[in-house]
Amino acid sequence: MRKQGYHHGNLRQALVEACLSLITEKGPTGFTLSEAAREAGVTPAAVYRHFEGREDLIAEAARQGYEIFTALMEFAYDNGKPTALAAFEATGRAYLAFAKKYPGHYIAMFESGISVNRTPELAATSAKARAVLEESARGLSQRIPEDRRPPATMVSAHIWAMSHGVVELFARNSPGQQSPFDPEALLESAMGIYLRGLGLIPPER
Amino acid sequence: MRKQGYHHGNLRQALVEACLSLITEKGPTGFTLSEAAREAGVTPAAVYRHFEGREDLIAEAARQGYEIFTALMEFAYDNGKPTALAAFEATGRAYLAFAKKYPGHYIAMFESGISVNRTPELAATSAKARAVLEESARGLSQRIPEDRRPPATMVSAHIWAMSHGVVELFARNSPGQQSPFDPEALLESAMGIYLRGLGLIPPER
């Protein structure tokens, strides 16, 4: 972000970071290319040396987000250790932690309207993220007797939807008032009830 | 939307509708006041006869959304008939149906970043909507033995988050590809597992 001479040194990344902080502040469509340039301490024209335009900039922010996201999820999942159940719960917590720690990335990824198929690279990165979630769900659902085992992709979708819903409705100081619930507690309790419903933890605590 | 003479006749509502269709197309911040005026067949200056500006217009769209939403939820809930469980499931389905049928309203309400406390009127309307959801959850959770009964507000929040997550991730042809799941089926199955986890429906189907 700091500029010492005529050459910036790392303008590309500085622009991505300006974009991220503007997204966090004003939403995915609430800022202009010129603003991002200004925040990076540079002329609007300079942006074109690195990106084709605003969309392209946001897409790169999203890509970096998926990169971080995947790493975090993989770390949390830890190849299903110590148990499939614990690993699964850890991914849920990691999802929330990511949304909290990287709000700009999160918005670029899930709220900006940028298509994941915009570039092959973005598609690949996001597919990898999804794969971790699904592998975690698969490990888990294998412990359910085969005849009443739901598809792992479905379980994964359920938890993803729940996590995303919690983030959107309760983790941001979203529509005006702040949340009446602690988002972590909310996700934890929802997952507990859900897993009980799957027969993976005993009905009585 | 049709203009026959010098006077529009119902410009205020026409503007709201233009706003809704633009929101659906381009997102909550992806259109201008002038565009909305144009779509309603009117000069930008005319908008100021009815609204203070863009935000005010969106807020009115959101308010109308909450109005419809509440009515739909109340109809689905039907005072807990025939059973608390059936009524609860009906509200879940109604949530999804609303999001599908009124995407513009839905976005104005939940994605536009318009604070629900912007005007007392908007706050009241949205509180009423939330109340229906909570009453439904309360009726349901009363059937759980008191010593292990979760707070109704929490149950309500869980279902709301799940529904919202399903809408955002799977009901829109959101990030690029269309959904791999039918959103109705996804919500239905998630709610089934969740309710089983609460001990409200038997463990084995």
Place this chain on the structure above:
DNA sequence: TGTACATCAGTGAACGCGCGTTCACTGATGTAC
């Protein structure tokens, strides 16, 4: 029923503004010899 007049809801011209984008340019950096 007809007329005069007040009110209302729109027009259209004007303004200043910031944006995106292009372009020839220039200062800084890297490298061949």
Place this chain on the structure above:
DNA sequence: TGTACATCAGTGAACGCGCGTTCACTGATGTAC
């Protein structure tokens, strides 16, 4: 080590554009008598 030169990454001026907002205005409507 020094120098010449190519390349790179930025500048800043220029442009046309559409926006938001204001204003005096005007055409349509409603109403009192």
